[in-house]
Amino acid sequence: MKILVPLKRVADPDNANKVKVNAGKLETTGLEWKPNPFDEYAVETALRLTENGANPKARVGEVVVVTFGPKETETTLRGSLATGADRAIRVDATDDQLDGDIVARALKAIAEKEKPDLILCGKQAVDGDSNQVGQLVAEYLGWPQATFAGSITSEDDKSLLVVREVDGGTISLRVTLPAVITVDLRIVAPKSVKSKHTADSHAYPDGVRFAALMAIMAAKKKPLVEMKLADLVSDAAAKIKYTGFELPPARKAGIKVKTVAELVQKLKSEAKAL
């Protein structure tokens, strides 16, 4: 199976409360760039689908990672190559040239060249929280989608069984390849993803794999090509414009109560919440 995984770097989500707004502009100064966590889950999922879990060093398939950004975003790609992805593509662009729709249309053009069996995306990037690229690229390609995947089982070469996490429970879908899948948090649990090469009994360590030092060195030699946005999307006009930012109003500081009785009394008489 050949899998295309789009990656985005985001300002450190563990410090998202440190974003600033200056004259209507958003500033993430001082926040380290990190791969979008959901995209890291997508890479891990792609690796699990293209290997036998008992022998992950022998690849049985190909994982191609792609990002959109300036030269420095190659760091994000190299990180994924070090954990096991086979090849990388960087589409040269700056953030202000892009919106989710342009990224989706460019991914469509890349998919038409690369002909992957599957595009695996994070369900959302944790900076913009838009939750759209996977669905958009699926529609542009005319492919089926399975969003918010909590588990994926490869039954044969032609289809995947996906359990989606939805409001109030789950929906199981069987998608015929080629398809687009977006992954949710639980996809990196030990038994969430199973390739047809992996034994049913196999359990992965929880979470994403880390790169060994040797692999980080080796990743520098893996193929990484650059593409031009204009070669992929002829009309690269954004459909959404971000015209301003503001900080949410701060919640006023609360109080500490000493006892459960005091809590109940405050909820009744002060907050009138009971």
Added chain:
Amino acid sequence: MSNILVIAELHDGHVRKSTHSAITFAKQTALPFSILVLGQGAKAAAAEVTGYGAAKVIVVDDAYLANQVAERFAPTIADVAKKGGFDIVAVTASSFGKDVAPRVAAKLGAGYAPDIRGVKADGGKLTYQRPVFAGNAFATVELVTPVQVVSVRQSEFTAAEQSGGASPVEDAALAAKDPAADRVEFVALGEAKSERPDLGEAKVIVSGGRALKEKFAEVLDPLAGLLGAAVGASRAACDAGYAPAELQVGQTGRVVAPKLYFAIGISGAIQHLAGMKGSKTIVAINKDPDAPIFQVADYGLVADLFTAVPELVTELKKG
């Protein structure tokens, strides 16, 4: 002249309460709107939304739409929007809305404003506000396309109440089938059976964190039962398997804003706060006095939850 098409979501033959948030969005713009009720059993359910001031209630009732598969719904939504001259398509940002809205936008060549928390009508032009960076900033966005698709955050648009009148109901046809739909097979719905209210609709939510361990339900159920509350959970509690995934409250789970929110044994990670900061009154019970959750709590109690929660139940029962 703008005209809004609100997409109603069906569940068990009824219009989901979450749809009322998308109706509220339409009303806030003061633009004319119609409601599209589509799904199996839509005809019977349509009567539930004729009293909200919509110009029309459009019905597509077909067994083809029995299950929520985006590739089955998107063509008909786009087709009804196109034929009816609607230039704004609005849906609540439920898991259904988030799944289908981008496909509809792509079909219509429309810009998409996801998960908005507010709308302003500015001389016929709409601008939207949406949370970014886990709700740590609000962005103002404009869509430059003539046709627009928006999904609205349920917790930020108070469910519309009946406003009287009787919108005329008309039938519309299922659109030509999307070839992609033939490559998705609906296998099963795994619905969590619960007597409790839905997280998106509950007035009170009792949420627990990893600290509850295997006693998650044992400790929280009596309190939730007594208050008629929904039960929520932190990501850590879900990841550890103490609570099912559908209970997760946060940036990437459900976003809620009840009247009263109990955070029990929840430290208050950024991504959890993103899902509940809009609650009217927040109570935190945690034994760590430095837990970040206390920074957003109106009432904080530093205590061992295993004794404090049963004590709270006893105290509440006193009336």
